[in-house]
Structure formats: C-alpha cells, structure tokens
C-alpha cells in the first residue's frame with residue numbers, strides 16, 4: 001500500500017532516486033538514496049574531514065544567527081552530500097561558527113510578504129535538510145553551543161546524538177572568556193502564533209515522549225540545558241565542572257576544524273562531540289546503519305509521503321493575513337530587542 005503512494009508523492013527534484021524498493025532494503029543505499037543534488041553557496045557552511053578519525057565537521061556559517069534561509073538549507077544538504085561520498089567518513093559533527101547561537105530556526109524574514117515562487121522552494125529545502133540529516137548513513141552529532149529554537153531544535157533532533165553547552169559565568173565556549181550565556185532549545189512556534197509542522201512536532205514526540213511533547217508544543221517551551229537533559233531533548237550537557245579536555249582530542253580537533261573556527265578546538269562541547277563522533281565511527285557501519293533504519297525509516301516514509309501536502313498547507317497558512325500580522329510583529333520585536341542591546 002505505502003509503496004505506490006510514496007513514489008507518487010516523492011518530490012520531483014530532490015527525491016527522484018528514492019524508489020520504494022530502496023526503502024525496503026536494509027542497507028546503506030536507503031540512506032544514500034535520500035541525498036539531494038542541490039547546488040549551494042559553500043561559504044554558508046564550513047566543512048572539513050579528518051579521515052584518520054573517520055570524522056567530518058559541518059559548521060553553519062550564516063551570521064548573525066544561522067537562521068535557515070533557502071540558501072543555507074541548500075548549503076547544508078550539499079555539504080552533507082559531499083561528506084557522504086567519502087567512504088572513510090562515518091561521523092559528522094553538526095555545529096555553528098557562532099559560539100552562542102546554534103541556529104535561530106527558520107529565517108523569519110523568508111515568511112514575511114513571501115514571493116510565491118520562492119516560498120514553496122524554501123519550505124522544500126527545509127524538508128530536505130530534515131530528510132538528509134535524519135536519513136543519513138552518517139552518524140551525526142549535534143554540538144549545540146548556543147540557542148536552538150524551533151527549526152534549530154529540529155536540526156538537533158534530526159541528529160544521532162545531542163550535546164549542549166550548560167552555560168555559566170565566565171565560561172570558555174570558544175576558549176575566550178565571556179559573560180554568562182545560558183542557551184535554550186525547543187519548538188517555540190506557538191510563541192510566534194504559528195504551529196510546528198506535523199513532522200517536526202512528531203519528531204519531538206519521538207524524542208521526548210508523548211505527554212512532555214504535547215505540553216512543550218502547546219506552550220512553545222524553550223528548555224535551558226539541564227531541563228533539556230532531564231526531558232531527553234539532549235543527551236549530554238557539558239560544563240567546565242563536568243568535563244575535562246584531553247590533549248589528544250584537542251590535537252585531533254585542530255586537524256579537523258577549518259581555519260576560521262580552529263579556536264573551537266578549545267570548546268568543551270566540541271571536544272565531547274568529537275569523542276562521541278569517534279565512538280560512532282568505530283561501530284561497524286552496516287550494523288549501525290541497519291539499527292538506524294529500525295527506528296527511522298517508517299517515520300521518514302510517512303513524512304516523504306505527505307511532503308507536497310505539507311508544502312501546500314505551509315504556503316497557504318503563512319499567507320493568511322493574521323499569520324502575516326503576527327510574524328511582522330514578531331520580527332519587529334526581534335529587531336527592537338537586538339537594537340536595544
């Protein structure tokens with residue numbers, strides 16, 4: 001039943017290699033089949049590999065907040081695809097060049113008075129980021145050093161393991177002293193007067209369980225690190241007290257990180273992310289990928305099957321007058337807050 005439905009609903013551009021038969025196969029090709037062929041602005045992400053360790057870095061690089069524009073979404077997919085083609089790489093650290101913001105979620109300016117050609121393309125690119133991360137053959141470790149609201153939280157949830165910075169006075173997020181910084185994570189869409197799309201909400205349900213997700217979605221809760229850990233939204237919280245760096249890890253990170261973010265070798269979150277990435281890289285890829293299929297393939301199939309309907313719903317929802325009004329107010333408040341600093 002699901003197979004013909006799936007093939008008819010697969011997105012023309014990005015999922016054309018995604019035949020139903022591949023979904024049934026319990027091997028790496030399932031994950032490879034989800035890759036895209038989108039071209040991108042490379043500088044929106046920085047990526048590099050350490051083949052000895054089997055680990056790659058993919059750092060989002062769209063100042064000021066890594067908000068997800070069409071172009072950033074495409075750049076993430078392209079970079080992940082490039083990493084995927086290197087057979088020596090088994091793990092990827094998804095990170096940010098901004099040490100206090102992982103990603104601010106969707107670029108809300110994309111949603112205001114949108115262009116009717118660009119809006120569906122934009123939404124499609126976000127869906128593709130989710131599909132590519134969640135369905136990757138690679139083990140993806142989220143190094144969440146800063147805020148991760150809404151689609152920023154989705155990025156983290158689509159990874160295999162999430163490590164968050166615990167914050168603190170005089171912390172050394174990137175090796176430099178800075179004032180107190182307590183990041184938060186969660187699906188806060190209702191705070192903007194919109195709802196998280198069903199596939200994103202379901203991802204939260206699968207991550208933290210039904211009742212906590214139901215409440216968090218309704219209230220648009222943004223969790224500080226320790227609460228996120230208790231809820232199971234992140235797997236680990238790192239503070240200066242809880243983690244001691246090792247010289248070997250710092251050395252390996254210096255080899256991995258591209259120039260502009262080499263100082264993040266001193267970040268405790270990055271160090272823990274590297275150790276976790278190495279751990280995943282040592283597991284037999286066939287076995288690891290097969291186990292990932294067990295938990296992810298059904299929900300991915302469902303999401304892909306409803307992809308076009310999701311895009312249509314999103315576009316008509318966003319264009320409603322009341323939604324536009326709420327979004328404009330939200331962006332004004334965001335800019336005012338930023339100016340008043």
Ligand SMILES: CCCCCCCCCCCC/C=C/CC(=O)SCCNC(=O)CCNC(=O)[C@H](O)C(C)(C)COP(=O)(O)OP(=O)(O)OC[C@H]1O[C@@H](n2cnc3c(N)ncnc32)[C@H](O)[C@@H]1OP(=O)(O)O
Pocket residue numbers: 064065067100101103104105106107108109147149150151152188189192194195196197198313314317334335337338339
């Ligand atoms: C079947 C029925 C089902 C119904 C389903 C309905 C389907 C409808 C679909 C609708 C779904 C829509 C999905 C949305 C998901 C999203 O991701 S929405 C985006 C949500 N993001 C946010 O709310 C985050 C907003 N930003 C912040 O809260 C803060 O910026 C921060 C906590 C991330 C960081 O704070 P701080 O370090 O203090 O930085 P700021 O000074 O606030 O910001 C710096 C700079 O960045 C700009 N900016 C921040 N966030 C965004 C953003 N998301 N988009 C664009 N720009 C952003 C901010 O304006 C500042 O810029 P300027 O200095 O003003 O230039």
